[in-house]
Amino acid sequence: MGMTKRGENNKVCATELNIFDIQRFSWVDGPGIRTVLFFKGCNLDCIWCHNPESRSFDRDLLFYADRCIGCGKCVDICPNGCHAFSEGRHVVRRERCAGCGKCASVCNAEALEIVGKAAGVDDIMEEVLEDMEFYGMSGGGLTLSGGEPLLQPEGCFEILERCKKRGIHTAVDTAGYVEWSSFERVLPVTDYILYDVKTLDDEVHKKVCGVSNRAIIRNLLNLKDRDVNLIVRIPLVPGVNDTREDVLEIVGLVGGFDNLVKVELLPFHKLGRSKYEALGLAYRAEKIPVPDREKVCALRQHAAGKR
């Protein structure tokens, strides 16, 4: 997590961020063509989460059993004896894993992957700058996503500030379950907030996200008069928030915001399932159906303010 180190000649070294991925050429995370920086660690526990590797603040070991050719190199190299073959099956004892990454580095089959790394702001910036041409023509830029980026407010601030100095458009994608001070820290260097709202019903929220939504709603309302553009994003999950009323309720809450750009619906999908398996976690969204196209289209109309 964001800490500042002092270098040898007393110059401030770049802050290190706990991230798990950088993706370029995204057109769905704010305006234009964007680079998305994924922060590691989240304090919500949504049952439908499609990025389960983003949740823990620690490094995760992913094991894709179908890719493993059984070469045994991981068994030999792991200092903690996490890998073993029993009756021809590869078993991973994750509880012993220290996340050192040695096994993944020898696995040519790409059956093992370490997710999560500490990355310096300089290195991140270098990659962000690669797509300047696309930001320029499209009005795009950098989006911080996750995980929950605002749990690393100093790191967020530093990288966003660097972007602003280079004239790069900035956006933060947040679930909002953070101290208001974290928002205050990044707002001066943030053009867009992509704010995820699941449901206004606190009982439901507790049940499906593991926490109360009070702070989330309070922070959202605080954003009302601030100098930042707001996109509210609703992950559309059948049985949780997929009725007309659900959508209209959220639209009603933010409809009066002058800084609201739009309300977006992100239909639930099951593409993340294989990652659960790879993490050795149970997939809790198996029974949730994927919303059908027509329904999504109709709800999008409501989200756009058409009743």
Place this chain on the structure above:
Amino acid sequence: MLSERIGKIRSTILTLEEINRIIPKEQITYDVEANSHKSPIIRHAEVVERLFTSIAINHIPGERIAGNNTSNYSPRPNHLTNEELEEIKRYPKGVFKEALTAMDERIFYVWAFTQGHIVPDKELVLKRGMNGIIEDIESRLTDKTLDRNGREFLEASLIECRGFLRYTGRHAEWFGKKAKEAEDGGKRKYFEDLARVCGRVPANPATSFREALQSAWFVHIATMMDDVANHSLGRIDQYLYPYYKKDIDDGVITKEEAKELFFEFWMKLNLGYKLQELCGLKIGVRAEDPDSVGVIDEGSYDLFDNRDGFSWLSLKYINQENHTDNGQVLDCAGLDGEGNDATNDISWFVLDAVDELRIFEPKPVIKYTDKTDKRFMRKAYGILASGFGLPAIAFDEAGERGLRRCNMFDEEAIVNHCHIGCIELGIPGSSYIDPMNAFMNLPKIFLIALNNGYYEGRKVGLELEAPRTWDEFINNFYLQLDYFVGLYTKTMNDASPFFARYFVRPLISGLIDGCIESAVPVDNGGARFWTKAVNCTGFSTAVDSLFSIKKIVYGEKKIGLERLREVLDKNFEGEEDFRLLVKNRIPKFGNGVDEVDELAKEVSSMYAEIVRKYKTTKGTSYRPGIYSFYEPIKNMGAVTGATPDGRMAGEVLSLNSAPYHGSVKNSLSEVLKSVTAIEHSKLDNASCLDVQLNGRIEPEVIEYIVEYLAKRDVLFAHFTVVDRDRLVEAQKNPDRYQDLTVRVTGFSARFVVLPKDTQDEIIERSYWG
């Protein structure tokens, strides 16, 4: 919104059964042996003339442009004697032994006569009428110094041109009769109009937009009688515009009426696609119409099988049986003679037709320049984002740059360039470029280099000294490549005049600038601009393999060449971990890795240089292209052993200049960086990017990509917007996804009618086709 009339025609024309109900099946014959004293070109002309004079006239109720081609039309009867046919079959046996070996190994394919791939000068017919062209031929024939070949060509051309006018004249008569029989005045007027238009064009210059469309359409039918398919239409918005403009200025037509007529013309061009869908898409397999009458070869044959003389003839015999076309590219936008944006109302009609009719033929290409009307482009992006794989975008400036590299075309021709067949660059009405050929199997040539001239113990290439350094290694690769390109061009230079004696297109030749003047048919070198091409296949498979060698053999020294050969010979058997190492751990083309991209740039440039060294029979340089379609990459991949990029023996090769499927691990930004590292204008025959975008796309995203590509040296791009999940769904439930479309090099197709392996290919690819 389509008018009711157009809607009705659309549903008739899109249902082949309906057209075939209107046109009875017929069979026209020609007694070759009785005419054996005549030369093949005269016999060909007589055969085509016979078609023109006896094919049934047809008409779809309500249509204002006359004439429809159909699968019920009689196949063009054979014009070659048994003796000649035997000679053709014998031809391969006489070819250089080394070439036959290379062809047996599928290192390249020789198609000595590629059907179509030419743009007959429709503009000329609009301006001068067929009568004008006939006059030219007649006056040329008065030249006493003409040799026998020249005279016979001109006579053959004359026979066909006159036959063609009889065909169109019969339409005029037929409609005239219908008019007389008509009961009410409206009907009478309708048929009288048709009779009048068919009476005027294509014999005379067109005087109205309707006449221009009718004339152009008749010429198109005629070229399908004379030749086979793949006749592009050139810059249709430019040569039709003066007629449209005059009619609008004179108040004789409204924009809406003009658009409807244009739509009619557009729909007529779709029949070939429809037929292709019904008969199967596989190239190399005879159309499976149980009633189709074999012309020369009774059995089915494989285009890529080099043993039979006829397989040296590209698609010659597949489509000749139904006189339809499915390679009809046309160009719009671009620049005018003064260097200004040439977008006009007809260009817009082209996009309207794509948008409103949603059919796959013809295939429009936008000649994109930085001056092209932004609104026009935005409409195109909107259509592409909606998931319809048309139009394609070509980059005019890079195209011009490429054509300049040929040292052959003049500036006026260069500005006026168009696309031919699929994506190949040519000049309408004046060039013969035979662009679809060779498909040099780069990965196999790489393997031969690795084995110092041998393949599986057989000597195939040059025996060279074993390389000690990376530089020596890649140099050996270039030497082998040079050897095979040389062998190919030598073979082609021998084969092409031989086949040109028998396979002729005198009418088309008359519509290509230079042929009448020189009294030489187009295939023998008559065109003003005349050259041939050498394309290559498996480009990134070869680059990845070379890079792998550079890294693991000469860089990290993980393995010696000797040992590597053993591993590859055994198809990685017992060496799966090593295979995965080279597959996953060595950077691959398509991920924006500078070192790999540099190599790709070098290999493509060297390839281009090598190809240009070789001269055609006319002394012009061969033109390089990185171009293939699905058949060659499967077919050549099947006989190409394991490669050190981790590809197993027999697996498909990479397509065009695209990264190998599955090797793209990063985002589109990196892919774009890699593929634009290649200087595509050096591959001026053809080089194409197939951009496949997954998910919901805003039109602007395509705009950004186009603008990015336009700033770089890129010739041509196809965009397919697909939802991967939908493709998988569609494969399972084809009934529910009848309208799902994809676009891959050279063809657009409904996904559900593609063969399973091609579907899988498309699903596999992340961003690039």
